[in-house]
Amino acid sequence: MDTIDPRTTLVLISTMSGLMALVLYALKRSYPPSIRGLGQWSKALLFVVVGGAFAASRGKLPELFTTAVPNFLLCWGVYRLYSGSQSFFGVRPRPRPWLAFIGGVVLVTMWFTWGSPNYPMRLRMVTVVFGILFGLHAWLIYRQGTLTFARMLAIGTLAFITLIQVARLITTFVFPMGSDVLDPTPQHIIFIVSFSFSILLLSISTVLMAGDSLRVELEYLATRDSLTNALTRRYIDEACDHELARSQRNEKPLALLMMDLDHFKRVNDTYGHQAGDAVLVDFVKTVRALLRSKDLLGRFGGEEFVVLLPETPLDDALVVAERIRAACANPPDSTKIACTVSIGVTANAASSDTVDTLMARADAALYRAKSKGRNQVVIG
Ligand SMILES: Nc1nc2c(ncn2[C@@H]2O[C@H](COP(=O)(O)OP(=O)(O)OP(=O)(O)O)[C@@H](O)[C@H]2O)c(=O)[nH]1
CATH class of the missing domain: 1.20.1070 (Rhopdopsin 7-helix transmembrane proteins)
Incomplete structure (x- = not known):
C-alpha cells in the first residue's frame, strides 16, 4: 500500500x-x-x-x-x-x-x-x-x-x-x-x-x-420505409422466407395479403403529392391497428403493401383482409381523404409452396380484385 x-x-x-x-x-x-x-x-x-x-x-x-x-x-x-x-x-x-x-x-x-x-x-x-x-x-x-x-x-x-x-x-x-x-x-x-x-x-x-x-x-x-414506417420490401422478403420455412416445419399455416390502394394516382392528381403521402401514412396506421403484434406489414413500393400473417389459416386471413378493406372504405374520420383498397389473399397449401408461388398467387388475386371493380378481397 x-x-x-x-x-x-x-x-x-x-x-x-x-x-x-x-x-x-x-x-x-x-x-x-x-x-x-x-x-x-x-x-x-x-x-x-x-x-x-x-x-x-x-x-x-x-x-x-x-x-x-x-x-x-x-x-x-x-x-x-x-x-x-x-x-x-x-x-x-x-x-x-x-x-x-x-x-x-x-x-x-x-x-x-x-x-x-x-x-x-x-x-x-x-x-x-x-x-x-x-x-x-x-x-x-x-x-x-x-x-x-x-x-x-x-x-x-x-x-x-x-x-x-x-x-x-x-x-x-x-x-x-x-x-x-x-x-x-x-x-x-x-x-x-x-x-x-x-x-x-x-x-x-x-x-x-x-x-x-x-x-x-x-x-x-x-x-423501415422512411415515409410510412412499414417494413421494407427486403425485410419482408427475408421474413417471408423465414416464416414459410417455420410454418412448413411446424405444419402451421402462413397467410399473405397483397394490397394496393385504388386509383391512388387520382388522389395525387386531385389533392397533391403531400396529401397522397398522408393517405399512405394513414393507411399503414389503420392496417397496423387491425393486426396482431406478430403480423408483419411491409411496403412493396408506391401504394402497394404486403401483410404476413403467421399461424393463420386462409379463412382467418380472409376475415382480416375484409376488416382492412371495410376500414378503408368507411374511414371513421370523414375529414380525411377516403381511398379504398383491393386485396389478394392466399395461404400456403402444399409443402411445395415457395415464397415465389405464394407471392405470385396473392399478386394474381390482387389483379383479379382490381379487374372486378376494386375495393374487393379476392382469394388466390
Ligand atoms: N404521394 C405519393 N404517391 C406515390 C408514392 N409512390 C407512388 N406514388 C404514386 O402512386 C400512383 C400509382 O398509380 P397507378 O400505378 O396508376 O395506380 P392507381 O392510380 O392506384 O390505380 P389502380 O392501382 O389501378 O387502382 C402514381 O401516381 C405514383 O406517382 C408516394 O410515396 N407518395
Missing part, C-alpha cells in the same frame, strides 16, 4: 478521464443527435479532470483550490455523469436542485475547513454525496429493463463504487483519517484507486451503451 502515491493516482484519474472525455466528445460529433447524453458525459469527465488536478495540487495552491473547489467539481462531475445517463435514457435531468444541494454541502465543508476544522466531517459529507449519486445512477440504468453487457458493466461498476463509499463512510468512524486525501492511509488509497477504475469502466460502458443505441437505431432505419 505504501508504494502507491495518492497524488500520482489523482493525476492518473485526471488523465484517464480527460482521454475518455475526448472519446465521448468525438462520438457526440459523429453519432446522430437522437443519441443523447454523450455531450453531458464528456463535460462531466472534464469536471472530474479539473477536480482531480486541483485535489492533486495540495500544498502548491491556496487551500480553497485544493479543498472546496475540487470537492465541488468532483461532486458536480459525478452528478453530470448521472444526468448524462438520464438524458441518454430519455429522463429529463433536474440540475437546479442538485446544484443547490451540492453547493450547500460544499459550503458546509468550507465551514469544516476554516470555521471549525474537521477533516473527517468533510470527508463524510462528500462521501455521502458520491454514494447517493452513484447509487441513483445504478438504479436508473437498472430500471431501463433489458440488461445488455454494457448496462451490466455500468450497473456493476456503479454498485461497486457505491459500496466503496459506504465502506469509506464507516471507516471514518473507526480509523484515523489523517489530515487530507493525500495522506497515504490504506482507506484513502483504496478509495482513490477504486474511484479511478470506476470512472474508467463507467466511461467504457457509456461508449458501449451509445454503440448499442446506434446499432438499434441503424437496424430500425434499415428495415
Whole structure:
C-alpha cells in the first residue's frame, strides 16, 4: 500500500478521464443527435479532470483550490455523469436542485475547513454525496429493463463504487483519517484507486451503451420505409422466407395479403403529392391497428403493401383482409381523404409452396380484385 502515491493516482484519474472525455466528445460529433447524453458525459469527465488536478495540487495552491473547489467539481462531475445517463435514457435531468444541494454541502465543508476544522466531517459529507449519486445512477440504468453487457458493466461498476463509499463512510468512524486525501492511509488509497477504475469502466460502458443505441437505431432505419414506417420490401422478403420455412416445419399455416390502394394516382392528381403521402401514412396506421403484434406489414413500393400473417389459416386471413378493406372504405374520420383498397389473399397449401408461388398467387388475386371493380378481397 505504501508504494502507491495518492497524488500520482489523482493525476492518473485526471488523465484517464480527460482521454475518455475526448472519446465521448468525438462520438457526440459523429453519432446522430437522437443519441443523447454523450455531450453531458464528456463535460462531466472534464469536471472530474479539473477536480482531480486541483485535489492533486495540495500544498502548491491556496487551500480553497485544493479543498472546496475540487470537492465541488468532483461532486458536480459525478452528478453530470448521472444526468448524462438520464438524458441518454430519455429522463429529463433536474440540475437546479442538485446544484443547490451540492453547493450547500460544499459550503458546509468550507465551514469544516476554516470555521471549525474537521477533516473527517468533510470527508463524510462528500462521501455521502458520491454514494447517493452513484447509487441513483445504478438504479436508473437498472430500471431501463433489458440488461445488455454494457448496462451490466455500468450497473456493476456503479454498485461497486457505491459500496466503496459506504465502506469509506464507516471507516471514518473507526480509523484515523489523517489530515487530507493525500495522506497515504490504506482507506484513502483504496478509495482513490477504486474511484479511478470506476470512472474508467463507467466511461467504457457509456461508449458501449451509445454503440448499442446506434446499432438499434441503424437496424430500425434499415428495415423501415422512411415515409410510412412499414417494413421494407427486403425485410419482408427475408421474413417471408423465414416464416414459410417455420410454418412448413411446424405444419402451421402462413397467410399473405397483397394490397394496393385504388386509383391512388387520382388522389395525387386531385389533392397533391403531400396529401397522397398522408393517405399512405394513414393507411399503414389503420392496417397496423387491425393486426396482431406478430403480423408483419411491409411496403412493396408506391401504394402497394404486403401483410404476413403467421399461424393463420386462409379463412382467418380472409376475415382480416375484409376488416382492412371495410376500414378503408368507411374511414371513421370523414375529414380525411377516403381511398379504398383491393386485396389478394392466399395461404400456403402444399409443402411445395415457395415464397415465389405464394407471392405470385396473392399478386394474381390482387389483379383479379382490381379487374372486378376494386375495393374487393379476392382469394388466390
Ligand atoms: N404521394 C405519393 N404517391 C406515390 C408514392 N409512390 C407512388 N406514388 C404514386 O402512386 C400512383 C400509382 O398509380 P397507378 O400505378 O396508376 O395506380 P392507381 O392510380 O392506384 O390505380 P389502380 O392501382 O389501378 O387502382 C402514381 O401516381 C405514383 O406517382 C408516394 O410515396 N407518395
